[in-house]
Amino acid sequence: MSAPQDVFDADTGNRSWWEKLRAFRQDKPHLFLLLIMVVIPLFLMPSSTWAVLTLSGLAMGAMLFLMASGMTLTFGLMNVLNLAHGSFISLGAFAGATVLTMWLNDYTSGSLWVNLVAVVPALLFALVVAGLLGVLFERLVIRPVYGDHLKQILVTVGGSIIVMELLQVIWGSNEIPVPRPEALRGALLISDAIPIIGGIALEKYRLLAVILGLGVYALMLWVIDRTRLGILIRAGVENREMVEVHGYRIRLLFLAVFVAGSALAGIGGAMWAMYREIITAHMGEELMISVIVVIILGGLGSVRGCFYGAVLVGLINLYVGYLEPRLAAVATVGLMVAVLMWRPQGLIPVIKV
Amino acid sequence: MSEPILSLREVYADIDQYHILHGVDLDVPAGELTVLLGRNGAGKSTTLRTIMGLTTLTKGQVRFQGRDIGGTATPAIARGGIAFVPENMGIFGQLTVRENMVLAAVSGAMDEQRLNWIFEVFPPLKKFWNRAAGNLSGGQKQMLAIARAVIEPRELLLVDEPTKGLAPAIINDLADAFEQLKQQRVSILLVEQNFNFSRRLGQSVAVMSDGHIVHRGTMAELAEDEDLQHELLGLGLGAHQ
Numbered sequence: 001m002s003a004p005q006d007v008f009d010a011d012t013g014n015r016s017w018w019e020k021l022r023a024f025r026q027d028k029p030h031l032f033l034l035l036i037m038v039v040i041p042l043f044l045m046p047s048s049t050w051a052v053l054t055l056s057g058l059a060m061g062a063m064l065f066l067m068a069s070g071m072t073l074t075f076g077l078m079n080v081l082n083l084a085h086g087s088f089i090s091l092g093a094f095a096g097a098t099v100l101t102m103w104l105n106d107y108t109s110g111s112l113w114v115n116l117v118a119v120v121p122a123l124l125f126a127l128v129v130a131g132l133l134g135v136l137f138e139r140l141v142i143r144p145v146y147g148d149h150l151k152q153i154l155v156t157v158g159g160s161i162i163v164m165e166l167l168q169v170i171w172g173s174n175e176i177p178v179p180r181p182e183a184l185r186g187a188l189l190i191s192d193a194i195p196i197i198g199g200i201a202l203e204k205y206r207l208l209a210v211i212l213g214l215g216v217y218a219l220m221l222w223v224i225d226r227t228r229l230g231i232l233i234r235a236g237v238e239n240r241e242m243v244e245v246h247g248y249r250i251r252l253l254f255l256a257v258f259v260a261g262s263a264l265a266g267i268g269g270a271m272w273a274m275y276r277e278i279i280t281a282h283m284g285e286e287l288m289i290s291v292i293v294v295i296i297l298g299g300l301g302s303v304r305g306c307f308y309g310a311v312l313v314g315l316i317n318l319y320v321g322y323l324e325p326r327l328a329a330v331a332t333v334g335l336m337v338a339v340l341m342w343r344p345q346g347l348i349p350v351i352k353v
Numbered sequence: 354m355s356e357p358i359l360s361l362r363e364v365y366a367d368i369d370q371y372h373i374l375h376g377v378d379l380d381v382p383a384g385e386l387t388v389l390l391g392r393n394g395a396g397k398s399t400t401l402r403t404i405m406g407l408t409t410l411t412k413g414q415v416r417f418q419g420r421d422i423g424g425t426a427t428p429a430i431a432r433g434g435i436a437f438v439p440e441n442m443g444i445f446g447q448l449t450v451r452e453n454m455v456l457a458a459v460s461g462a463m464d465e466q467r468l469n470w471i472f473e474v475f476p477p478l479k480k481f482w483n484r485a486a487g488n489l490s491g492g493q494k495q496m497l498a499i500a501r502a503v504i505e506p507r508e509l510l511l512v513d514e515p516t517k518g519l520a521p522a523i524i525n526d527l528a529d530a531f532e533q534l535k536q537q538r539v540s541i542l543l544v545e546q547n548f549n550f551s552r553r554l555g556q557s558v559a560v561m562s563d564g565h566i567v568h569r570g571t572m573a574e575l576a577e578d579e580d581l582q583h584e585l586l587g588l589g590l591g592a593h594q
Binding site for chain 1 (some may be wrong): 405407426427428429431432437439443445446447448452455456457459461501
């Protein structure tokens with residue numbers, strides 16, 4: 001007569017911590033991996049270094065998320081592989097840098113107000129310009145090749161080359177220095193009184209990147225989880241045909257998502273430009289490797305997966321870059337390979353019908 | 354028979370290089386339930402998909418409420434008042450039951466009265482309202498699929514084999530639901546293989562074979578005539594009764 005009681009126990013409490021850990025690994029692979037990623041380096045370096053690297057890694061992750069989220073949605077919703085995504089990043093960087101240079105050239109030591117007034121329009125301009133290129137690109141380049149991955153790869157790589165050459169025509173082929181606004185230079189010093197992170201300097205710009213990244217992530221989750229547009233996007237990822245059967249024009253929905261994704265890539269590029277303080281037309285192309293790793297790692301088409309993928313890539317880059325600089329580039333791809341061997345579908349896969 | 358709400362004339366359609374429909378002539382009378390019968394591969398599903406604009410019409414005419422809708426894009430056809438429940442039900446499994454319904458209510462808000470009626474007919478939908486639709490049983494998914502199609506008043510429902518793979522008790526529930534829709538004078542075109550189910554519900558009937566209609570008439574007439582059933586459907590109904 002004790003059998004039902006046993007079943008009850010097995011279902012609720014009384015599981016060993018090992019079983020709980022396994023269940024956690026199974027149910028929340030992204031958090032499990034993030035935890036490992038953050039905890040292990042803590043034993044390999046001084047805690048203040050760890051804190052600085054973690055913030056920098058999160059900042060890089062936030063910027064990578066901005067750049068990658070559009071591409072993962074484009075793929076998830078319409079099965080379109082847009083390898084020209086990197087050129088939207090470059091365009092955003094140049095657009096943002098242009099506004100910043102115009103605004104800040106005479107104000108290198110400007111007030112906080114002038115600085116903020118420069119950053120916001122720079123990001124907005126990057127967003128608008130990249131978004132407009134998105135509209136054009138969807139019409140001219142993507143539309144004729146829906147449903148054919150091979151053609152998409154060829155055509156978008158071609159489109160990407162054209163955009164990058166045009167950037168060089170407009171802005172020249174030299175590296176361009178980007179002024180970082182005065183208010184965002186320097187660092188915040190943490191009081192010595194606080195344990196672990198006491199006494200370290202947190203770079204202001206990285207804090208801003210983290211805040212902006214989290215803000216965009218929260219906004220995207222809200223749109224996707226709570227709004228009608230979000231329901232449509234999720235439904236479209238699952239089954240395009242049935243979305244049309246209900247009377248919605250999926251092409252229009254896709255155009256909107258594609259433009260939003262391009263605009264985000266633009267913002268990401270502008271943020272990256274201010275972070276690196278130097279840009280080239282090919283920067284987007286170079287970032288594409290990380291972007292592709294991020295979206296594969298996270299599970300193609302998944303916004304949540306993309307966010308965690310980006311944070312993981314950012315963190316591993318910084319940690320390994322500190323511990324063994326020569327391995328930093330290998331670490332990103334190595335992380336992807338390891339995750340894919342564990343979960344071939346990515347961290348948070350999107351299930352298609 | 355009343356005026357047809359939908360009429361197909363000499364409809365041809367291909368899937369890849371295969372010719373599936375060869376000159377389908379079909380009328381769906383307004384306010385009635387019409388059953389489209391036929392063996393596997395006869396072209397029944399393709400007929401529905403062609404009406405919905407999901408399979409391209411290569412030749413012929415589809416008229417809905419007097420307008421030619423051949424070649425119209427699927428979303429426009431749907432907004433014109435045709436709902437379609439495909440054979441695989443097309444449930445969005447990652448979405449909750451509620452989200453599935455929100456999406457189906459194209460005009461924006463769900464009519465509370467209609468929703469309450471749906472909950473009355475399909476109680477499981479109320480129970481699992483905030484659960485992922487992918488976790489529903491096959492029968493519950495079919496209920497959701499039909500509920501989505503009727504959450505807003507539609508002129509015409511196209512339903513593809515709703516009883517496929519379902520237990521007899523659930524088939525009974527579905528039949529009750531269709532009875533209520535009939536009372537509301539909704540025009541329905543139902544593709545079925547289950548003859549007992551179709552006989553219970555159908556008013557008019559069309560039988561397809563090899564991509565065209567081989568018989569048209571009333572259900573009462575076909576239900577009486579066992580020889581005709583044998584000839585058209587190859588059914589040995591004695592065993593089922």
